[in-house]
Amino acid sequence: MLDKNSHIPIYIQIEEIIKQRIFLEEYKIGENIPSERELSIQFDVSRMTVRQSITNLVNSGLLYREKGRGTYVANPKLEQPLKGLTSFTEDMRARGMEPSSKVLRFEKIVPPVDVAGDLMLEPGEEVFFVVRIRNADAKPMAIERTYIPVKIYPELDEKKIIGSLYALIEAKSHQKIGNAIQQMEAAIVSKEDSKFLQINHAAPVLIIKRTSYLSDGVPFELVRSTYRADRYKFISEIKR
Numbered sequence: 063m064l065d066k067n068s069h070i071p072i073y074i075q076i077e078e079i080i081k082q083r084i085f086l087e088e089y090k091i092g093e094n095i096p097s098e099r100e101l102s103i104q105f106d107v108s109r110m111t112v113r114q115s116i117t118n119l120v121n122s123g124l125l126y127r128e129k130g131r132g133t134y135v136a137n138p139k140l141e142q143p144l145k146g147l148t149s150f151t152e153d154m155r156a157r158g159m160e161p162s163s164k165v166l167r168f169e170k171i172v173p174p175v176d177v178a179g180d181l182m183l184e185p186g187e188e189v190f191f192v193v194r195i196r197n198a199d200a201k202p203m204a205i206e207r208t209y210i211p212v213k214i215y216p217e218l219d220e221k222k223i224i225g226s227l228y229a230l231i232e233a234k235s236h237q238k239i240g241n242a243i244q245q246m247e248a249a250i251v252s253k254e255d256s257k258f259l260q261i262n263h264a265a266p267v268l269i270i271k272r273t274s275y276l277s278d279g280v281p282f283e284l285v286r287s288t289y290r291a292d293r294y295k296f297i298s299e300i301k302r
């Protein structure tokens with residue numbers, strides 16, 4: 063209940079009560095929560111105060127607003143450990159979700175010089191450039207733009223890449239994938255990607271650039287993955 067004499071601001075108390083209701087499943091995932099007007103009557107506070115609490119919960123990803131329809135309880139974000147070198151397919155299966163992909167582009171190109179440099183290619187060497195939407199349980203999670211040197215897997219085609227790239231590469235090269243270097247940064251989604259990811263066009267995304275190597279040290283992919291920031295959080299263990 064609200065304590066109007068408390069030193070804790072009212073909007074923060076309301077946030078806590080709403081969180082509690084979500085935790086107790088009084089407000090269920092994917093369902094509408096009461097309107098600002100109803101909540102302001104319930105708590106006997108102004109709509110402005112309720113709006114502030116809801117905005118904070120929307121910003122933290124617990125709730126989301128649908129224009130003209132109200133405020134809903136969001137799915138909890140997927141927690142992706144920044145630990146083992148796993149594939150999207152493995153990550154989703156480990157969670158009991160069904161991975162799938164939609165290939166938006168598949169072409170053979172001479173890559174830009176920076177990409178060629180990262181992949182340690184000779185001048186003029188070709189790569190496959192693949193753009194895939196990665197879905198979990200048929201919902202878009204990420205867009206991956208991948209460069210794979212043609213010499214690594216000359217027979218790669220649009221149909222094969224629908225499944226797991228890592229499984230294909232390991233089977234083809236008869237060696238394990240060894241390690242990768244990753245960089246992560248925050249960004250605002252591009253107009254094009256917002257459509258594919260089914261998010262608002264100013265929504266935040268997390269971009270991971272990964273260069274991966276076979277166990278003999280040969281680079282086999284350079285990927286830029288754009289993740290929905292409302293669906294993902296990355297977790298790492300750090301020791302001292």
Ligand code: 16G
Pocket residue numbers: 148149150151152206208225226227228229270272283285287
């Ligand atoms: C992950 C990797 C990506 C890799 C893909 C392979 C990150 C940031 N990216 O999404 O680099 O290409 O898995 O998945 O983790 P697949 O084997 O299912 O095609």
